[in-house]
Structure formats: structure tokens, C-alpha cells
Amino acid sequence: xxxxxxxxxxxxxxxxxxxxxxxxxxxxxxxxxxxxxxxxxxxxxxxxxxxxxxxxxxxxxxxxxxxxxxxxxxxxxxxxxxxxxxxxxxxxxxxxxxxxxxxxxxxxxxxxxxxxxxxxxxxxxxxxxxxxxxxxxxxxxxxxxxxxxxxxxxxxxxxxxxxxxxxxxxxxxxxxxxxxxxxxxxxxxxxxxxxxxxxxxxxxxxxxxxxxxxxxxxxxxxxxxxxxxxxxxxxxxxxxxxxxxxxxxxxxxxxxxxxxxxxxxxxxxxxxxxxxxxxxxxxxxxxxxxxxxxxxxxxxxxxxxxxxxxxxxxxxxxxxxxxxxxxxxxxxxxxxxxxxxxxxxxxxxxxxxxxxxxxxxxxxxxxxxxxxxxxxxxxxxxxxxxxxxx
Ligand code: SF4
Ligand code: SF4
Numbered sequence: 001x002x003x004x005x006x007x008x009x010x011x012x013x014x015x016x017x018x019x020x021x022x023x024x025x026x027x028x029x030x031x032x033x034x035x036x037x038x039x040x041x042x043x044x045x046x047x048x049x050x051x052x053x054x055x056x057x058x059x060x061x062x063x064x065x066x067x068x069x070x071x072x073x074x075x076x077x078x079x080x081x082x083x084x085x086x087x088x089x090x091x092x093x094x095x096x097x098x099x100x101x102x103x104x105x106x107x108x109x110x111x112x113x114x115x116x117x118x119x120x121x122x123x124x125x126x127x128x129x130x131x132x133x134x135x136x137x138x139x140x141x142x143x144x145x146x147x148x149x150x151x152x153x154x155x156x157x158x159x160x161x162x163x164x165x166x167x168x169x170x171x172x173x174x175x176x177x178x179x180x181x182x183x184x185x186x187x188x189x190x191x192x193x194x195x196x197x198x199x200x201x202x203x204x205x206x207x208x209x210x211x212x213x214x215x216x217x218x219x220x221x222x223x224x225x226x227x228x229x230x231x232x233x234x235x236x237x238x239x240x241x242x243x244x245x246x247x248x249x250x251x252x253x254x255x256x257x258x259x260x261x262x263x264x265x266x267x268x269x270x271x272x273x274x275x276x277x278x279x280x281x282x283x284x285x286x287x288x289x290x291x292x293x294x295x296x297x298x299x300x301x302x303x304x305x306x307x308x309x310x311x312x313x314x315x316x317x318x319x320x321x322x323x324x325x326x327x328x329x330x331x332x333x334x335x336x337x338x339x340x341x342x343x344x345x346x347x348x349x350x351x352x353x354x355x356x357x358x359x360x361x362x363x364x365x366x367x368x369x370x371x372x373x374x375x376x377x378x379x380x381x382x383x384x385x386x387x388x389x390x
Pocket of ligand 1: 323326331372374
């Protein structure tokens, strides 16, 4: 068996699970964690354990926006049974609070854990980062045991959100949009920030809910997609890499995986030991639909033309005005100040407009729009050339 504490090796456990039936989830969790020596390998007696689900915003469980409540419940009970003195579920959602998400998911009346909002912050400077200081959830930073409970979804900028991207939720509220703005102009810089945050909060265990994932216009407004499995690993990068293999995506195109490789955090594929279900038996049919067109920038032309081509080809947020209700939520997520609601005359309907010159294509707006009114679209030139299709 691989040494799960050595970054040169990783063990990824996969188990099939077709529904969120409570008894089936409980059994699947035991099966999933057995190769990793069970929950007791991660929870010391008397530990203050913290579970970090994906609570993007409050939506019913059938929308597959959040980690399923039955997974959260089952992991919380297993954590308590393994000896934790307290089990806390917390997150810093894109919109609203952790308790609001938990209420929507029916998680507020379970006595085995508490759901708390991230109201305290801890300023830290991750090792090796050029970023000055990050304000992260103190509950997550100071937990004796942090368990990362992510959901398999598409993402406009990072392509997937699974174990590593989920830990960006440790950033406190509005700081998130600011960091997106400061580092999000280049997806690789933003990926570097996410990987540093993942290292800083260092989940002891990563569990992925891929029973029902989200494809298409994720991570907030895509389509729920039955995938039928759970995955776990102490190495979040190896877990994400294995998810790419299952979804038939090139891992080198996922910015957080490219950065993890560069930083020596992702073991080479032959050093990732996979146990349980065969990943090649889990490919979705028909194929998984991404959140955005394939990368089209920098494909052709001499170097002097590249900025022009990039501008014409670049991926941009696109507003579907038939779906937009002009609620203005996306405006709060846009640290570039590129969005506003305008009404041309007293009788005209308010309409969301995006200033293309200010927009940095970070896709925070697409991530949090509750109506699914924003999609990621390739630039005009790419569309005319028939490129940039999904
Ligand atoms: S795009 Fe979405 S979040 Fe933004 S104003 Fe329209 S409905 Fe609201
Ligand atoms: S308009 Fe959307 S994609 Fe553009 S900078 Fe604002 S949040 Fe980011």
C-alpha cells in the first residue's frame, strides 16, 4: 500500500454509490475509508473536528450545488464516533451564510454536529507565496482535524471544482472577490493562490461527493449529473487528478493541477495508487459537459498578433437577459467593478450590463448567479471560426 503521508505517493480510494439513501451512504463511507485505515486514522481522541463542505449558496439538494446533506451527516457521525469532542460544519459561501445553506439542506437539527458561520478570521501568510496575507476562516485554520467534503462540479475558470478548489471557501466573505480580482486576471495566478490556501489549511482527509455531480454551467447553475461514486484521499491533488481521468479530461488543462505539478505536490500518475472501483469503469456516458468552451487563446499567429487574437478569442461572461432577473447579486461578486444594472428610461426594464474593458474574465458572476443567467462564452472571432465550442 502507498504511504499516504509522502507527497511522492498517494492512495485514492473510490467506491460506487448510486443514491443518497442514509444506510447506503453509511455503508459506502466505511468501504471508502477502509483502505485509508478508517476514520480513526484521521481523528484523534478529543479532537475539535471541522468539516468543510461546498456551500456555494443556499439551493435545494436536488440542484447539486452543495455537498449532499446525507454525506455531511454521515461523515459528521463517523467523525464523532471516531472520538472527536466536537464536530463543526462551516463554510464561507459565495452568497449568504453557512447556516442559511444548512437550513435549506435540512441540516440544522442534527445533534451530532453544529453548523456555524465563519465569523472569525485568521491572517496567515502561506509559505513560499508572494501573496502578503490571507484572511482565512479561523475555525478551519485552528481545527485539530479538517475534513474537506467537496462536490464534483464544473467551474468556469478552473474547469473543475473538487477537493482543491473547494478549499478556496476558507477565505472570508468579501475577501474572496478581492483575491479573485488581485490574482484572477491570469487563471494560473489564481490557481497558485488556491493551491497555497489548500496547503495552508491542510485538510487531513478529502472526500468527494460524486454520487450526483454538476455538469454544464457549474458550479452554481449547471445540470445535476448522476456519476455514482465517492472518492477519498489524503492528497487532494491526486484525488482531483483521478477525477479528471474518470471525466476523461486532460489534467494538464486544469490550472490547479498544473500548479500542483509545478510545485511538486502532485505525484506522478504511476505513483497514484487507486483502490476500490476501477476509474475507467466510471466514465460518464454521454461525455461530461464542461462549463466553458475549450481553451482557444494563443492558437495561431505571430507574437505581435497574440494580444489582438487573445482579445477576440478570449472567454467572456455572457448574460442571458431572458433569464436575468436583475437581482444584482453578481455585482457584489465583481471586484473589477465591471457590472451595473441600468434602466434606460422610466418605463424600461432594468438590465444588467458588463463593461468589457473592466472585465477580467474571472467568472465570479457566473459562479454565483442563482438564475444561471451567465455563461462562459468564447470571443466573437473564435465563434466565427467555429472554435471554442464545448
Ligand atoms: S446575472 Fe444573475 S445574479 Fe446577476 S443580476 Fe442577473 S439574475 Fe442576478
Ligand atoms: S463581469 Fe464577471 S467575469 Fe467579469 S470581472 Fe466581473 S465578476 Fe469577473
